[in-house]
Amino acid sequence: MGADELKTKIRDVPDFPEPGIVFKDIMPLLADPASLRDVTDVLAGWAEQRQPDVILGAEARGFILGAALAYKLGCGFVAARRPGKLPWKTVSATYALEYGENSLELHADAIASGARVLVHDDVLATGGTARAICDLAAQLGGEIVGVAFVIELGFLEGRKQLEGYDVHSLITY
Numbered sequence: 001m002g003a004d005e006l007k008t009k010i011r012d013v014p015d016f017p018e019p020g021i022v023f024k025d026i027m028p029l030l031a032d033p034a035s036l037r038d039v040t041d042v043l044a045g046w047a048e049q050r051q052p053d054v055i056l057g058a059e060a061r062g063f064i065l066g067a068a069l070a071y072k073l074g075c076g077f078v079a080a081r082r083p084g085k086l087p088w089k090t091v092s093a094t095y096a097l098e099y100g101e102n103s104l105e106l107h108a109d110a111i112a113s114g115a116r117v118l119v120h121d122d123v124l125a126t127g128g129t130a131r132a133i134c135d136l137a138a139q140l141g142g143e144i145v146g147v148a149f150v151i152e153l154g155f156l157e158g159r160k161q162l163e164g165y166d167v168h169s170l171i172t173y
């Protein structure tokens with residue numbers, strides 16, 4: 001399935017969650033069996049070459065394909081979560097979003113020193129989220145071997161935040 005066909009499974013929702021934002025809704029893609037399998041396989045193919053030990057997914061939509069990737073590649077899965085959700089000791093980062101501000105946390109013991117970490121989220125927008133997660137994982141001693149997205153909003157230039165990282169997205173707008 002090519003990028004053009006996958007695009008037909010992504011729903012544009014204007015003015016969500018705020019006026020002026022066009023939300024890229026991947027739920028129709030996830031709900032379609034062939035698209036779900038295809039996107040997982042293609043992302044896994046890219047990720048596999050980076051030989052990750054762990055997939056690090058961003059709350060919440062990064063958990064879905066992140067866990068599928070981890071299963072497919074035989075990796076562990078680690079969740080970057082919103083403040084107050086993780087029960088044990090955490091490290092935390094706050095960053096600016098396309099809409100508003102956000103913080104994410106990792107368990108302080110989530111990344112083994114020297115672990116090869118592949119970061120995943122559904123959408124690369126301004127890059128703040130992925131950058132914060134990469135910084136947290138690096139702070140814990142992980143090596144970021146790749147950053148993989150389903151969708152990249154190229155006009156927001158999120159890649160600039162991720163300079164020096166190996167960044168991949170399946171669909172660019």
Ligand code: AMP
Nearest residue numbers: 022023024098123124125126127128129
């Ligand atoms: P950013 O930190 O600006 O790259 O934003 C990325 C995070 O916000 C990801 O977790 C996305 O799921 C979400 N996000 C930002 N903009 C959009 C958008 N236009 N459509 C869907 N999700 C978005």
